[in-house]
Amino acid sequence: MARLLLVEDDDTIGHALSTSLAAHGHEISWQPTGRGALAEAARGPLDLVLLDLGLPDLDGVAVCRELRTTQPDAVVVMLTARDEEMDVIIGLEAGADDYLTKPVRLAELHARIRAHLRRGTTAGSPDSDGPVALGELTLDTASRRVSVAGAEVALRAKEYELLVRLAAEPGVAVSRETLMSEVWDEHWFGSTKTLDVHIAALRRRLAEAGDPAGLPVIVTLRGHGYRLDPPSQVCPTVER
Structure with a gap:
């Protein structure tokens, strides 16, 4: 079971995503604010974070940068309604591993999460005789x-x-x-x-x-x- 953090301030979207993710066997913590997300991240290791960039209290990019410090091994996937290319690039440069544009298709979301989590458990360096x-x-x-x-x-x-x-x-x-x-x-x-x-x-x-x-x-x-x-x-x- 993977430990996921969902950071989403929209109640309808948050409820739908958290319910769907839990149904797929993940342990979900849903936080509607950036401060709540950072507090939850401080509780222990996370496998993956779904992070909305449009949060009511903190800038999502700033939250992403902080998560990269406190959760260096977690996969961070941005959820954004912003379709400007620069917003996506800024988020990725802040430390996100991937992004999905709202409205999120659940089939794509679950496939993308499976891919990231699978890669996290199998990723390794090619065999080498030395440096x-x-x-x-x-x-x-x-x-x-x-x-x-x-x-x-x-x-x-x-x-x-x-x-x-x-x-x-x-x-x-x-x-x-x-x-x-x-x-x-x-x-x-x-x-x-x-x-x-x-x-x-x-x-x-x-x-x-x-x-x-x-x-x-x-x-x-x-x-x-x-x-x-x-x-x-x-x-x-x-x-x-």
Whole structure:
């Protein structure tokens, strides 16, 4: 049984979602406010949080950032009626793993939750004989640590898993479908915008960690996916 936190201020939506989630065997705590959500999160580990961005007391994005601190291992899925792309991007950059736009279709909601929870129980790093070094970047899959020039870099779970997957085949093109299947879940469906936002965040964290000249580069392959080029293979004309 998974422990889920639903943060939704609309009584009708909250009641419908909490009832449906409980019927699927989850332990549900429904909180209508951001402060109530943070108090509930402080009680113990959560598996997944469904977080409405339009809360009456606190900004949902701020709540998301706090949850990423207090519940680093929990999956955070935003529920938003906002259809502006920037709102979604801001939420994902604040630490959310995924988003669903209201009105939420229950079949899609349950499928997405199953995918996230299944991935959480099976996710792991590819087998490795030891740390992988790409220029100044070192990946130690045994300890799930990433370092640049010897200094550890803090990555969120999905950022780390994306980096490990790309680093498993440096210089090889990896499709969007493959990344979504292996980093999120093989049964994933719906928008893949979350992939782009996590790639952008991963690029930013690596750029802030050290001299870009000594680091591999995540190259965008339009219409296909991404490729991780070791420092010696970086071409100044490619899109990054």
